[in-house]
Amino acid sequence: MQRGRFYRLSGRIFLVLVLLFLYAPILVMALMSFNRSEFYVLPIDFSTHWYSALAENEEILASAWRSIWIACVVTVIATALGTAAALAFFRYSFPGKRILQILLFPPIAIPWLITGTAMLIFFFSVGIDRGTPAVILGHVALALPYVIVVVTARLATFDRTLEEAARSLGASAWQTTRAVTLPWISSGIVAGALFAFAVSFDQFVISYFLSEPGDTTLPVIIYSAIRKGFTPEINAISTIIIVISMGLMLAASRFFRFGGER
Amino acid sequence: MAEVRVANLNLSFGSFRALQEIDLTFPDGQFFGLLGPSGSGKTSLLRCIAGFLFPESGSITIDAQEVARVPVEKREIGMVFQNYALFPNMSVAENVAFGLKVRKLAGGEVRRRVGEALELVQLEGLAQRRPRQLSGGQRQRVALARALVTNPRVLLLDEPLSALDKALRVDMQIELKRIQREVGITTIFVTHDQEEALTLSDRIGILRQGKLVQEGSPRAVYAAPADVFTASFLGDANLFRGRREEGALRLETGELLRHPDGKAGAVLAVRPESIAINLAEPPREAGANRLKAQLTQRIFAGATATCLLEWNGQVLKVLARDQDLVDLPESGPVWLSWPVEKTISLAEDTR
Numbered sequence: 170m171q172r173g174r175f176y177r178l179s180g181r182i183f184l185v186l187v188l189l190f191l192y193a194p195i196l197v198m199a200l201m202s203f204n205r206s207e208f209y210v211l212p213i214d215f216s217t218h219w220y221s222a223l224a225e226n227e228e229i230l231a232s233a234w235r236s237i238w239i240a241c242v243v244t245v246i247a248t249a250l251g252t253a254a255a256l257a258f259f260r261y262s263f264p265g266k267r268i269l270q271i272l273l274f275p276p277i278a279i280p281w282l283i284t285g286t287a288m289l290i291f292f293f294s295v296g297i298d299r300g301t302p303a304v305i306l307g308h309v310a311l312a313l314p315y316v317i318v319v320v321t322a323r324l325a326t327f328d329r330t331l332e333e334a335a336r337s338l339g340a341s342a343w344q345t346t347r348a349v350t351l352p353w354i355s356s357g358i359v360a361g362a363l364f365a366f367a368v369s370f371d372q373f374v375i376s377y378f379l380s381e382p383g384d385t386t387l388p389v390i391i392y393s394a395i396r397k398g399f400t401p402e403i404n405a406i407s408t409i410i411i412v413i414s415m416g417l418m419l420a421a422s423r424f425f426r427f428g429g430e431r
Numbered sequence: 432m433a434e435v436r437v438a439n440l441n442l443s444f445g446s447f448r449a450l451q452e453i454d455l456t457f458p459d460g461q462f463f464g465l466l467g468p469s470g471s472g473k474t475s476l477l478r479c480i481a482g483f484l485f486p487e488s489g490s491i492t493i494d495a496q497e498v499a500r501v502p503v504e505k506r507e508i509g510m511v512f513q514n515y516a517l518f519p520n521m522s523v524a525e526n527v528a529f530g531l532k533v534r535k536l537a538g539g540e541v542r543r544r545v546g547e548a549l550e551l552v553q554l555e556g557l558a559q560r561r562p563r564q565l566s567g568g569q570r571q572r573v574a575l576a577r578a579l580v581t582n583p584r585v586l587l588l589d590e591p592l593s594a595l596d597k598a599l600r601v602d603m604q605i606e607l608k609r610i611q612r613e614v615g616i617t618t619i620f621v622t623h624d625q626e627e628a629l630t631l632s633d634r635i636g637i638l639r640q641g642k643l644v645q646e647g648s649p650r651a652v653y654a655a656p657a658d659v660f661t662a663s664f665l666g667d668a669n670l671f672r673g674r675r676e677e678g679a680l681r682l683e684t685g686e687l688l689r690h691p692d693g694k695a696g697a698v699l700a701v702r703p704e705s706i707a708i709n710l711a712e713p714p715r716e717a718g719a720n721r722l723k724a725q726l727t728q729r730i731f732a733g734a735t736a737t738c739l740l741e742w743n744g745q746v747l748k749v750l751a752r753d754q755d756l757v758d759l760p761e762s763g764p765v766w767l768s769w770p771v772e773k774t775i776s777l778a779e780d781t782r
Binding site (some may be wrong): 274331335352 | 483510513514536
């Protein structure tokens with residue numbers, strides 16, 4: 170009895186410490202974004218001053234919008250390509266399929282710094298200039314494996330005879346995909362899309378390497394702003410980003426339980 | 432409605448020859464059972480006719496139209512799958528309507544025909560249910576309605592009853608037969624359950640190792656199996672081997688078993704229900720065969736009983752009415768006798 174209670178209690182304390190470790194810095198930053206003082210003077214003098222300042226900061230706002238629409242474009246491309254690739258892996262067997270599937274994983278593990286350098290060199294050598302198209306290309310390449318992995322996991326629960334049944338009833342391959350396969354994997358596709366959006370929106374290294382100065386994404390702007398001199402506006406924009414990112418991840422986890430069935 | 436014909440059909444998976452030179456006609460409006468052990472090629476043959484597998488050579492015609500290279504969706508077939516394969520994201524009505532909607536029929540027409548199909552399988556009240564809210568037997572009916580609603584030329588059934596429990600299976604057999612009769616559709620049915628095949632089929636075809644062994648009405652195939660495999664696969668058979676003599680077989684133990692077939696093989700088969708058991712030695716007569724054997728066990732099953740006997744190191748089976756066995760001991764020496772015309776001569780299996 171005594172022992173059981175001890176274990177339960179220590180377990181709880183451990184959990185609290187982990188959560189504290191994860192969220193304390195974020196919480197402090199979020200709180201400071203509402204503090205009028207520029208120098209983190211306590212107690213907090215509640216104000217939305219930095220948010221209004223942010224609303225007038227053209228550079229940050231422009232880069233935020235650019236980040237969002239780049240992430241949207243990346244999401245559409247990566248989700249479409251990734252879903253098509255996952256369906257191809259699911260339906261067909263072709264030479265080199267296994268190797269191709271294995272090769273999908275390293276890009277997730279290779280440090281972005283290295284991927285970014287490699288892309289920069291590669292794009293330069295094939296004549297793709299730094300700029301938004303290069304950024305989009307790079308982000309799509311990063312996001313694609315995530316989409317494929319998530320959609321493939323969902324497809325693993327799909328019963329192939331459903332497709333055969335649809336075909337036997339006179340449906341073409343496309344009608345079958347649209348009416349039977351896609352509805353089944355839609356939760357996987359949505360989760361994959363959210364991952365793709367998050368990968369693109371949060372991406373710093375590749376954006377930094379591949380974008381043109383003065384025409385870049387929000388994380389890059391934040392980075393340069395910090396180097397120039399920190400202002401609590403950064404706290405404000407970071408808090409907004411965190412809220413959006415956590416919202417996306419919560420949404421993704423609603424649609425996709427890692428490793429299987431909804 | 433249509434006749435289905437398969438000629439010189441060959442199919443391989445790598446070095447495995449799944450189907451070899453299959454020639455078979457599935458008559459218009461008849462219920463045809465394809466029967467065989469697993470790996471015999473029966474499912475492959477069904478999937479070739481459906482269009483999920485494409486044979487290397489040979490022809491498949493439906494209603495005299497060559498379809499061997501035609502994709503599934505153009506073949507105008509209806510198919511019921513082993514697991515029913517109902518679309519989980521659609522209601523019962525939407526499942527049944529699917530084949531009509533892809534044919535771009537008008538909404539009123541779709542509703543009318545879905546209603547008719549559900550009526551045919553007696554599921555009118557469940558149109559709005561989801562598949563997961565249905566019992567196994569109900570899913571089976573939905574699958575059948577969905578397959579029939581497009582008026583296909585042929586209905587293909589891939590072990591459709593194997594997922595149901597025994598009692599329900601018998602009900603569904605009767606139901607399936609009724610619906611097939613009512614619609615009058617050519618039906619091809621794959622099963623490994625010989626009893627089911629005998630019950631449902633107008634004709635059966637027996638496959639083994641990718642080859643068609645025998646084809647005919649269930650009664651004809653049961654009465655005159657072509658070889659040892661068929662005799663023991665379709666029902667039970669007591670097999671006797673020995674030396675060929677004129678119209679008879681000389682057993683190792685010296686007895687002579689006569690049979691009605693002039694050109695007989697070296698194996699004779701006798702169905703368990705053809706044999707009578709007697710305590711006293713039956714008289715020698717020209718029309719009957721007899722053997723002395725050791726009764727070892729009686730298995731009571733209500734109206735009937737199965738007797739296991741030992742003869743020359745071999746187990747024999749006799750199926751008798753239990754009331755005919757009252758005079759017999761539980762075990763001991765007995766005489767077996769059966770009419771010569773119930774003695775089936777068989778070819779050894781061809782490999």
